[in-house]
Amino acid sequence: MIEIIKKTNIDFMGKRFIAFAVSGAFSILGILAIIAVVRGTANLGIDFAGGTAVQVKFDQPVTLHDVRKALDAGGLVGADLQEFPAVKKVLVVIKKTSPATHDTNAASTTAGVSDKVIESLTKGLRDKKLTVDSVSEIGPKVGSRLRTDAMWAIIASVVGILIYVGWRFQFSFSIGATFATFHDVLAVLGIFYVLGYEINLILLTALLTIAGYSLTDTVVVFDRIRENLRAMIKEPVTKVINRSINEVLSRTLVTSLTVFIASLALYFFGGEVLHDFALAMALGVIIGTYSSVFVASPVVLLWVGDKQLVKK
Amino acid sequence: MKKSVKWRFLLIGLALLLTITALLPNMPFYKDLPPAIKKLSPEKGIILGLDLQGGLYLVFEVEGQKAVAQTTKRISQGIQKLIDNKNLHADVKFDGKNITVSPASPELRKAIENGYPNLSVTDSGTSIVYSLSEKESKSIRDNACEQALETIRNRIDQFGVAEPVIQRQGESEIVVQLPGVKEPKRAIELIGKTAQLEFKLVDDDSPLAAELPAHIKSFEEDETMAKFKDKIAGDNEILFERITNKETGEVTKKPILLKKDSLMTGDYISEARVQIDTRFNSPYVSLNFNSDGAKLFEEITGKYVKKRLAIILDGNVYSAPVIQEKISGGNAQISGSYSMEEAKDLAIVLRAGALPAPVNMLQNITVGPSLGSDSIAAGKLTAIAAFIMVAGFMAIYYKLSGLIADLALVLNIMFLLGAMAALNATLTMPGIAGIVLAIGMAVDTNVLMFERMRDELKAGKTPRASVDSGYDKAFLTIVDSHVTTLITAAVLYQFGTGPIKGFAVTLSIGIAINLFTSLIGTKAVFDFINAEREVQKLSI
Numbered sequence: 001m002i003e004i005i006k007k008t009n010i011d012f013m014g015k016r017f018i019a020f021a022v023s024g025a026f027s028i029l030g031i032l033a034i035i036a037v038v039r040g041t042a043n044l045g046i047d048f049a050g051g052t053a054v055q056v057k058f059d060q061p062v063t064l065h066d067v068r069k070a071l072d073a074g075g076l077v078g079a080d081l082q083e084f085p086a087v088k089k090v091l092v093v094i095k096k097t098s099p100a101t102h103d104t105n106a107a108s109t110t111a112g113v114s115d116k117v118i119e120s121l122t123k124g125l126r127d128k129k130l131t132v133d134s135v136s137e138i139g140p141k142v143g144s145r146l147r148t149d150a151m152w153a154i155i156a157s158v159v160g161i162l163i164y165v166g167w168r169f170q171f172s173f174s175i176g177a178t179f180a181t182f183h184d185v186l187a188v189l190g191i192f193y194v195l196g197y198e199i200n201l202i203l204l205t206a207l208l209t210i211a212g213y214s215l216t217d218t219v220v221v222f223d224r225i226r227e228n229l230r231a232m233i234k235e236p237v238t239k240v241i242n243r244s245i246n247e248v249l250s251r252t253l254v255t256s257l258t259v260f261i262a263s264l265a266l267y268f269f270g271g272e273v274l275h276d277f278a279l280a281m282a283l284g285v286i287i288g289t290y291s292s293v294f295v296a297s298p299v300v301l302l303w304v305g306d307k308q309l310v311k312k
Numbered sequence: 313m314k315k316s317v318k319w320r321f322l323l324i325g326l327a328l329l330l331t332i333t334a335l336l337p338n339m340p341f342y343k344d345l346p347p348a349i350k351k352l353s354p355e356k357g358i359i360l361g362l363d364l365q366g367g368l369y370l371v372f373e374v375e376g377q378k379a380v381a382q383t384t385k386r387i388s389q390g391i392q393k394l395i396d397n398k399n400l401h402a403d404v405k406f407d408g409k410n411i412t413v414s415p416a417s418p419e420l421r422k423a424i425e426n427g428y429p430n431l432s433v434t435d436s437g438t439s440i441v442y443s444l445s446e447k448e449s450k451s452i453r454d455n456a457c458e459q460a461l462e463t464i465r466n467r468i469d470q471f472g473v474a475e476p477v478i479q480r481q482g483e484s485e486i487v488v489q490l491p492g493v494k495e496p497k498r499a500i501e502l503i504g505k506t507a508q509l510e511f512k513l514v515d516d517d518s519p520l521a522a523e524l525p526a527h528i529k530s531f532e533e534d535e536t537m538a539k540f541k542d543k544i545a546g547d548n549e550i551l552f553e554r555i556t557n558k559e560t561g562e563v564t565k566k567p568i569l570l571k572k573d574s575l576m577t578g579d580y581i582s583e584a585r586v587q588i589d590t591r592f593n594s595p596y597v598s599l600n601f602n603s604d605g606a607k608l609f610e611e612i613t614g615k616y617v618k619k620r621l622a623i624i625l626d627g628n629v630y631s632a633p634v635i636q637e638k639i640s641g642g643n644a645q646i647s648g649s650y651s652m653e654e655a656k657d658l659a660i661v662l663r664a665g666a667l668p669a670p671v672n673m674l675q676n677i678t679v680g681p682s683l684g685s686d687s688i689a690a691g692k693l694t695a696i697a698a699f700i701m702v703a704g705f706m707a708i709y710y711k712l713s714g715l716i717a718d719l720a721l722v723l724n725i726m727f728l729l730g731a732m733a734a735l736n737a738t739l740t741m742p743g744i745a746g747i748v749l750a751i752g753m754a755v756d757t758n759v760l761m762f763e764r765m766r767d768e769l770k771a772g773k774t775p776r777a778s779v780d781s782g783y784d785k786a787f788l789t790i791v792d793s794h795v796t797t798l799i800t801a802a803v804l805y806q807f808g809t810g811p812i813k814g815f816a817v818t819l820s821i822g823i824a825i826n827l828f829t830s831l832i833g834t835k836a837v838f839d840f841i842n843a844e845r846e847v848q849k850l851s852i
Contacts, residue, residue, distance in 0.1 A: 271690035
């Protein structure tokens with residue numbers, strides 16, 4: 001029998017205050033990121049901020065310098081460029097807030113900016129043939145609606161979690177699960193924000209997936225706690241929780257490992273579209289595993305104090 | 313073999329059969345199959361999303377408020393007539409939203425409110441301010457959206473796109489999905505054109521007309537307008553004609569002074585088609601009016617012989633020929649400097665009719681066909697890589713039991729694809745991500761069970777007892793974790809848009825199927841192994 005870990009007896013609950021400090025720092029980072037998103041100072045993708053993204057493929061290698069020169073000549077100063085040299089592709093992003101769109105009078109739509117980009121590139125790089133891979137134009141109205149939708153999605157999932165976990169276990173477990181789930185989403189968002197990665201719809205998909213995954217992890221631990229509470233009715237709650245986490249530890253690690261492996265596959269083979277998604281997932285798995293051990297149950301403990309946890 | 317095991321294998325076999333049938337349309341040999349078999353499978357199988365096959369995803373907003381304004385304008389004209397007919401002295405002003413009547417006698421007020429019951433009074437004193445009631449204007453906006461949907465559908469049908477999706481979204485939006493379109497720009501222009509055709513008289517008699525410059529560059533348009541803004545009389549307006557130089561291809565604009573009121577609109581068109589002027593070998597659009605239109609056109613051309621009549625589409629002058637004689641027979645031509653394709657599109661929009669209100673493009677996602685196929689390749693590679701890595705890990709870590717889990721994994725993926733085909737679901741890039749995640753969940757289910765079984769074995773139970781109690785104990789946990797994820801997926805589906813929805817669909821189908829394969833599928837295999845004789849050692 002191959003085992004990642006043998007039977008353990010780690011005092012997880014004893015370390016809960018160190019964990020609270022670490023998690024607190026992550027959560028604050030995430031809250032800062034949310035504030036930045038709301039204020040519009042974060043690096044928002046065009047799906048949230050509105051704007052235009054054009055991905056073009058050239059038949060010969062181009063330098064970003066030449067691309068920028070061509071765009072500048074076409075009056076598109078200040079576009080964000082991203083290069084995929086291996087496939088000779090360049091992504092041109094012009095956000096609604098960038099100076100490049102200030103001279104256009106399109107107040108509510110971004111229509112036409114992509115034409116301008118393609119025209120400038122065709123003119124400025126005459127010796128190279130380009131094919132347009134994709135164009136995305138998103139009006140600010142759509143962007144702000146997507147942001148609102150996202151907010152509602154988060155609120156709705158929290159309510160869903162609270163109700164289901166509250167019904168299956170009890171209210172204090174709901175609180176623990178909600179805290180742990182939020183913690184993971186905040187941490188990943190915070191890390192992306194600090195590293196300057198783009199906050200876009202794909203990241204949102206990843207965050208909500210992480211939330212679901214982290215919740216699964218937490219629920220598995222809670223299930224074991226509930227089971228052990230009945231068996232160890234005389235023992236202090238701290239001991240029951242510790243033992244439960246130790247018992248499911250190998251399952252937690254194995255599962256996290258497999259999901260981590262799947263995320264790695266996404267990261268390396270998923271192409272540029274899924275790159276950020278996979279990165280967020282990989283981070284989320286690590287943080288989610290940590291939180292199901294060090295955040296969820298300690299919060300339950302904190303909430304109930306030392307009272308009995310057995311459901312009548 | 314135990315009876316229940318037999319039944320479970322039968323169930324799995326049946327599911328497998330359904331899956332294969334559902335997936336038939338996606339197989340390369342599907343078209344060679346006899347019709348009797350084709351009938352059994354769903355019509356299309358799994359549909360690839362626009363991000364995978366290339367195409368256009370557009371969201372338009374119908375400016376319903378403009379349709380409301382138009383109706384209100386007509387009412388204000390009606391009120392003016394009513395006042396004139398009754399010989400009352402009152403002023404009617406329309407500011408684009410409200411109609412102000414001043415001074416308003418009770419008699420006039422009664423007459424207006426009898427004639428236009430849908431008006432609501434927002435302010436009364438010496439003057440009365442009327443506007444359309446909220447209910448009425450909502451129904452106008454609603455109608456405008458429905459009509460726009462119909463018109464756009466009509467235009468796309470004539471443009472010729474295989475399997476377009478045209479849907480209303482929310483109160484005022486229209487989503488258009490055009491898979492595999494090769495000329496995205498042309499399609500966007502065709503859909504977005506309001507196509508409001510108007511005939512207006514050119515005011516060559518006004519001294520101002522002589523002052524207008526003959527040709528200006530495109531970017532000088534605003535300048536020219538600003539220069540003449542204060543000089544134009546109330547019933548005049550300046551519009552521009554676009555002129556392309558045939559040799560140099562340079563585009564210039566020509567300002568034309570017009571009478572503001574349109575003599576006739578495109579509502580009377582019964583037919584529009586492209587014809588070729590053999591002298592210049594240039595295309596023009598030939599129009600046929602219905603009988604009312606023919607009568608009206610004859611009247612207009614008779615009244616204004618030797619004057620110039622401008623043909624205007626969406627505020628741009630197409631041509632302004634001199635009327636040589638009264639034109640009967642209900643036929644007119646729109647010539648101008650445009651290419652064959654432009655002429656074709658013009659004919660399409662004129663045939664399909666005008667949009668009841670202008671539309672705004674809110675969102676445009678265009679994916680080229682080459683990126684689409686790149687994405688498919690990347691998606692396949694990802695799925696295969698993830699599968700091999702995870703399956704390999706399971707086989708090494710849990711040995712024979714791991715292989716059983718891998719078998720369940722294969723079934724899982726097949727069932728998932730089959731279910732998507734049966735539901736005619738659309739597979740998108742985020743959808744593939746959802747599948748990869750569902751694979752992760754499926755593995756988790758088996759890990760949960762196997763860890764329990766190991767615990768039981770360590771506690772000294774026999775293999776058969778370990779399998780049974782491992783399943784029993786893991787069952788609740790599995791249900792709990794799946795339901796919570798399902799809740800998240802449902803929320804994503806409900807509140808998410810586009811890519812998120814695709815992700816949620818595959819994830820929730822994947823989870824539901826996983827419950828089936830893990831709780832029925834693998835257990836059946838274990839029971840089968842344990843059924844014949846007591847296995848001494850469980851390979852786990």
